[in-house]
Amino acid sequence: SAVISQKPSRDICQRGTSLTIQCQVDSQVTMMFWYRQQPGQSLTLIATANQGSEATYESGFVIDKFPISRPNLTFSTLTVSNMSPEDSSIYLCSVIPANTGELFFGEGSRLTVL
Amino acid sequence: QQPVQSPQAVILREGEDAVINCSSSKALYSVHWYRQKHGEAPVFLMILLKGGEQKGHDKISASFNEKKQQSSLYLTASQLSYSGTYFCGTETRSRDDKIIFGKGTRLHILP
Numbered sequence: 001s002a003v004i005s006q007k008p009s010r011d012i013c014q015r016g017t018s019l020t021i022q023c024q025v026d027s028q029v030t031m032m033f034w035y036r037q038q039p040g041q042s043l044t045l046i047a048t049a050n051q052g053s054e055a056t057y058e059s060g061f062v063i064d065k066f067p068i069s070r071p072n073l074t075f076s077t078l079t080v081s082n083m084s085p086e087d088s089s090i091y092l093c094s095v096i097p098a099n100t101g102e103l104f105f106g107e108g109s110r111l112t113v114l
Numbered sequence: 115q116q117p118v119q120s121p122q123a124v125i126l127r128e129g130e131d132a133v134i135n136c137s138s139s140k141a142l143y144s145v146h147w148y149r150q151k152h153g154e155a156p157v158f159l160m161i162l163l164k165g166g167e168q169k170g171h172d173k174i175s176a177s178f179n180e181k182k183q184q185s186s187l188y189l190t191a192s193q194l195s196y197s198g199t200y201f202c203g204t205e206t207r208s209r210d211d212k213i214i215f216g217k218g219t220r221l222h223i224l225p
Contacts, residue, residue, distance in 0.1 A: 031211055033212065033213075035215075041217075042116075042201065042215050042216065042217045042218050043156065043201060043203075043215040044215075045212060045213070045214060045215075048211070048212055092155060092156075096211065101144065101161050101163070102146075102158050102161055103146060103148075103158065103203065103213055104158065105155040105156050106155065107154075107155050108155055
């Protein structure tokens with residue numbers, strides 16, 4: 001298993017500002033994933049973050065809007081840039097620990113953009 | 115490509131059974147099942163890797179028909195604690211390690 005800590009757990013932000021979400025894992029993992037879950041909706045993959053390389057973004061998500069850093073095997077950040085009310089959502093960091101195939105989620109960061 | 119889940123919602127009385135289906139138009143490497151309760155992160159239930167594989171623990175089990183690219187989650191003698199939204203997540207044959215989730219099935223258990 002994996003224990004994933006996300007910060008902040010929630011925040012209220014003003015339109016046009018940016019917020020960085022941090023994700024810390026208690027073990028080294030090759031791949032980290034960032035998902036978004038809008039109210040009452042499914043989990044939508046934003047990007048896959050590998051250590052030492054640029055993140056791979058899914059269709060509809062771009063690096064300028066959601067820059068991701070992955071400086072080492074236990075940490076990643078997701079920035080939501082130039083926020084609008086449509087970015088109000090829960091952002092979830094997740095990992096697949098080695099040899100498990102199981103995807104574990106952090107508790108999520110609930111963003112509200114006014 | 116997002117897998118398709120059915121039904122969208124189910125209401126059961128405690129002790130009744132439910133089946134949730136998940137299908138994909140792409141060849142699948144694995145199927146993952148998760149349950150999410152309101153305000154909480156999704157919790158892993160099980161992963162199925164092989165065609166025709168079945169897994170289960172307690173009264174929750176699942177099957178995976180690799181040839182049909184379909185999986186079903188079976189909840190037997192449902193308990194109040196089973197309430198929540200169930201998501202299937204699929205990983206395609208290319209084994210790219212990313213998991214794409216269906217829209218979810220809301221399950222509500224009545225006492």
